Amino acid sequence: xxxxxxxxxxxxxxxxxxxxxxxxxxxxxxxxxxxxxxxxxxxxxxxxxxxxxxxxxxxxxxxxxxxxxxxxxxxxxxxxxxxxxxxxxxxxxxxxxxxxxxxxxxxxxxxxxxxxxxxxxxxxxxxxxxxxxxxxxxxxxxxxxxxxxxxxxxxxxxxxxxxxxxxxxxxxxxxxxxxxxxxxxxxxxxxxxxxxxxxxxxxxxxxxxxxxxxxxxxxxxxxxxxxxxxxxxxxxxxxxxxxxxxxxxxxxxxxxxxxxxxxxxxxxxxxxxxxxxxxxxxxxxxxxxxxxxxxxxxxxxxxxxxxx
Amino acid sequence: xxxxxxxxxxxxxxxxxxxxxxxxxxxxxxxxxxxxxxxxxxxxxxxxxxxxxxxxxxxxxxxxxxxxxxxxxxxxxxxxxxxxxxxxxxxxxxxxxxxxxxxxxxxxxxxxxxxxxxxxxxxxxxxxxxxxxxxxxxxxxxxxxxxxxxxxxxxxxxxxxxxxxxxxxxxxxxxxxxxxxxxxxxxxxxxxxxxxxxxxxxxxxxxxxxxxxxxxxxxxxxxxxxxxxxxxxxxxxxxxxxxxxxxxxxxxxxxxxxxxxxxxxxxxxxxxxxxxxxxxxxxxxxxxxxxxxxxxxxxxxxxxxxxxxxxxxxxxxxxxxxxxxxxxxxxxxxxxxxxxxxxxxxxxxxxxxxxxxxxxxxxxxxxxxxxxxxxxxxxxxxxxxxxxxxxxxxxxxxxxxxxxxxxxxxxxxxxxx
Numbered sequence: 215x216x217x218x219x220x221x222x223x224x225x226x227x228x229x230x231x232x233x234x235x236x237x238x239x240x241x242x243x244x245x246x247x248x249x250x251x252x253x254x255x256x257x258x259x260x261x262x263x264x265x266x267x268x269x270x271x272x273x274x275x276x277x278x279x280x281x282x283x284x285x286x287x288x289x290x291x292x293x294x295x296x297x298x299x300x301x302x303x304x305x306x307x308x309x310x311x312x313x314x315x316x317x318x319x320x321x322x323x324x325x326x327x328x329x330x331x332x333x334x335x336x337x338x339x340x341x342x343x344x345x346x347x348x349x350x351x352x353x354x355x356x357x358x359x360x361x362x363x364x365x366x367x368x369x370x371x372x373x374x375x376x377x378x379x380x381x382x383x384x385x386x387x388x389x390x391x392x393x394x395x396x397x398x399x400x401x402x403x404x405x406x407x408x409x410x411x412x413x414x415x416x417x418x419x420x421x422x423x424x425x426x427x428x429x430x431x432x433x434x435x436x437x438x439x440x441x442x443x444x445x446x447x448x449x450x451x452x453x454x455x456x457x458x459x460x461x462x463x464x465x466x467x468x469x470x471x472x473x474x475x476x477x478x479x480x481x482x483x484x485x486x487x488x489x490x491x492x493x494x495x496x497x498x499x500x501x502x503x504x505x506x507x508x509x510x511x512x513x514x515x516x517x518x519x520x521x522x
Numbered sequence: 523x524x525x526x527x528x529x530x531x532x533x534x535x536x537x538x539x540x541x542x543x544x545x546x547x548x549x550x551x552x553x554x555x556x557x558x559x560x561x562x563x564x565x566x567x568x569x570x571x572x573x574x575x576x577x578x579x580x581x582x583x584x585x586x587x588x589x590x591x592x593x594x595x596x597x598x599x600x601x602x603x604x605x606x607x608x609x610x611x612x613x614x615x616x617x618x619x620x621x622x623x624x625x626x627x628x629x630x631x632x633x634x635x636x637x638x639x640x641x642x643x644x645x646x647x648x649x650x651x652x653x654x655x656x657x658x659x660x661x662x663x664x665x666x667x668x669x670x671x672x673x674x675x676x677x678x679x680x681x682x683x684x685x686x687x688x689x690x691x692x693x694x695x696x697x698x699x700x701x702x703x704x705x706x707x708x709x710x711x712x713x714x715x716x717x718x719x720x721x722x723x724x725x726x727x728x729x730x731x732x733x734x735x736x737x738x739x740x741x742x743x744x745x746x747x748x749x750x751x752x753x754x755x756x757x758x759x760x761x762x763x764x765x766x767x768x769x770x771x772x773x774x775x776x777x778x779x780x781x782x783x784x785x786x787x788x789x790x791x792x793x794x795x796x797x798x799x800x801x802x803x804x805x806x807x808x809x810x811x812x813x814x815x816x817x818x819x820x821x822x823x824x825x826x827x828x829x830x831x832x833x834x835x836x837x838x839x840x841x842x843x844x845x846x847x848x849x850x851x852x853x854x855x856x857x858x859x860x861x862x863x864x865x866x867x868x869x870x871x872x873x874x875x876x877x878x879x880x881x882x883x884x885x886x887x888x889x890x891x892x893x894x895x896x897x898x899x900x901x902x903x904x905x906x907x908x909x910x911x912x913x914x915x916x917x918x919x920x921x922x923x924x925x926x927x928x929x930x931x932x933x934x935x936x937x938x939x
Contacts, residue, residue, distance in 0.1 A: 268623065468917070
């Protein structure tokens with residue numbers, strides 16, 4: 215059996231190469247399937263049903279199949295339209311966290327006594343829970359006693375209750391959301407600035423670059439990885455804006471500050487909701503919107519990996 | 523005996539086994555409830571009385587956090603049904619009745635003469651001609667007012683029978699001039715505006731109209747519905763500005779501080795007013811003024827109920843307890859402790875409490891009918907759409923046509939003609 219002996223080791227190597235990755239992946243894949251893929255499939259299935267969330271006493275599902283009925287209803291639902299527009303406002307305005315975070319990061323990127331303290335103070339809003347942020351801002355905006363209300367009363371003679379005004383309420387909540395988001399982006403840029411090559415800065419200085427030119431042509435290109443991560447977390451932060459809406463307004467007044475994630479919760483699990491199918495349909499739409507961004511990011515990462 | 527569940531179902535199941543081992547010789551009735559501390563103590567006393575009269579039965583009350591209960595009931599009715607469960611009357615119990623999770627207890631009603639004793643609650647306990655609930659408490663809605671605010675604005679304090687609609691609006695004009703909110707509310711949670719709307723609707727067109735409106739039988743663009751919004755609009759300029767951003771408790775503070783004069787609220791708010799420092803001397807109660815002359819007066823009184831579940835393990839003894847809960851004595855005692863009104867007409871209320879006495883008087887003479895409140899009379903989704911419309915109207919009265927149009931579309935979608 216002389217011919218067999220050289221093939222055996224290769225077979226073993228082949229086996230190792232084929233099986234080992236899957237073995238290592240197995241725990242993660244299992245979790246991903248059970249907690250991510252399976253719920254996605256269930257949500258999509260549920261979105262074709264009209265179901266109030268109850269099983270009967272024999273434990274049987276009580277929903278009825280309605281096909282694309284839920285989606286057809288979404289198209290003509292004014293509340294859904296409001297939520298969609300508000301989500302768009304969130305997406306666009308949340309991007310303000312990038313330049314503002316960068317500005318603070320550059321400002322804090324110096325060596326002065328006590329700079330660590332200042333840095334941690336600026337980072338503070340990201341450490342506290344979104345619920346607390348929401349509460350602080352709703353007191354800030356509160357009619358009659360809130361600081362913002364009193365300020366506008368002094369300046370204009372007429373107090374403005376942001377959270378009672380359907381035209382500005384969403385901007386008020388976004389402002390509250392930006393506070394911790396700017397801190398988050400700032401910390402990303404601060405770590406990025408640590409890695410900016412000093413020799414390139416020196417070289418640029420010798421060539422006479424300074425100020426905005428230096429920032430735009432020398433510093434920013436080196437911050438690209440940080441910018442990439444900052445864009446991702448900001449987009450995701452904007453799309454999953456649920457806690458602030460829930461804490462500050464419950465989607466009100468009369469639904470004008472709803473976003474998709476809150477509307478989904480309201481329809482599926484809110485006190486007047488329990489329309490599981492309709493909620494699931496909203497979830498699927500939100501998922502589709504997120505997929506656009508997620509696939510974009512994955513595609514970019516894939517490209518960066520393969521180019522190397 | 524009582525245990526505190528707060529959602530720890532596994533723990534309470536373990537406790538349940540432990541306690542049933544101790545009380546082996548007794549027949550067990552389990553009861554899931556969502557009581558705050560004061561009603562819980564009253565329920566404990568009620569159970570003690572029942573167990574004293576029926577020594578062979580052991581009632582095990584499993585108490586949940588009030589908010590958590592709303593979700594928990596949807597699980598435990600299927601997964602691990604107790605014998606009895608707390609819930610609400612009218613449309614709020616309909617999903618559970620239709621899913622077959624609440625049991626028909628028409629026999630309890632028939633055997634104990636409840637149709638007569640609980641006459642005012644028959645309609646709200648009945649679905650398709652069968653009774654599914656035992657109502658044991660309700661509370662009136664009406665106008666709570668601050669006598670000091672009336673005096674500060676130089677307005678005559680309303681008398682025993684309240685004021686007329688024209689007088690009320692004229693008073694509002696004076697309050698506005700004095701810088702006091704005539705009517706306050708805090709609608710960030712939506713439901714408080716429904717209280718005002720319900721009364722304007724019932725006073726404009728009567729109970730039957732309002733009931734049909736909540737049931738989706740009446741068009742929002744009909745002249746009758748527009749008449750309701752006309753009257754609602756007369757009140758609109760006098761309602762606290764920015765009410766959409768405050769809670770009902772914040773609005774209660776405005777009334778306590780004399781920054782607002784009147785508050786359309788349920789009797790449960792009296793506790794909050796008194797905690798804020800009001801007393802029987804400066805806190806007043808009156809029924810909502812008559813708007814259209816000659817319409818039989820109807821009132822709003824949300825009812826709390828206990829239900830027999832379909833999965834009950836000991837329905838016989840549970841029905842005994844239900845009959846006991848419906849009895850005049852038990853209701854007098856329970857409601858006396860909690861400060862609410864008994865639904866049994868043979869029960870009595872504490873004569874020393876002016877608000878309970880006035881409420882009992884107002885409800886027992888309400889010949890027009892007793893409404894359950896908008897979000898219990900109307901289906902959940904319809905109720906929510908309605909309340910958003912009412913709130914928007916109070917903020918943007920000029921959007922009336924758009925609001926009515928949208929409500930009408932919702933109606934046509936939910937109740938295809």
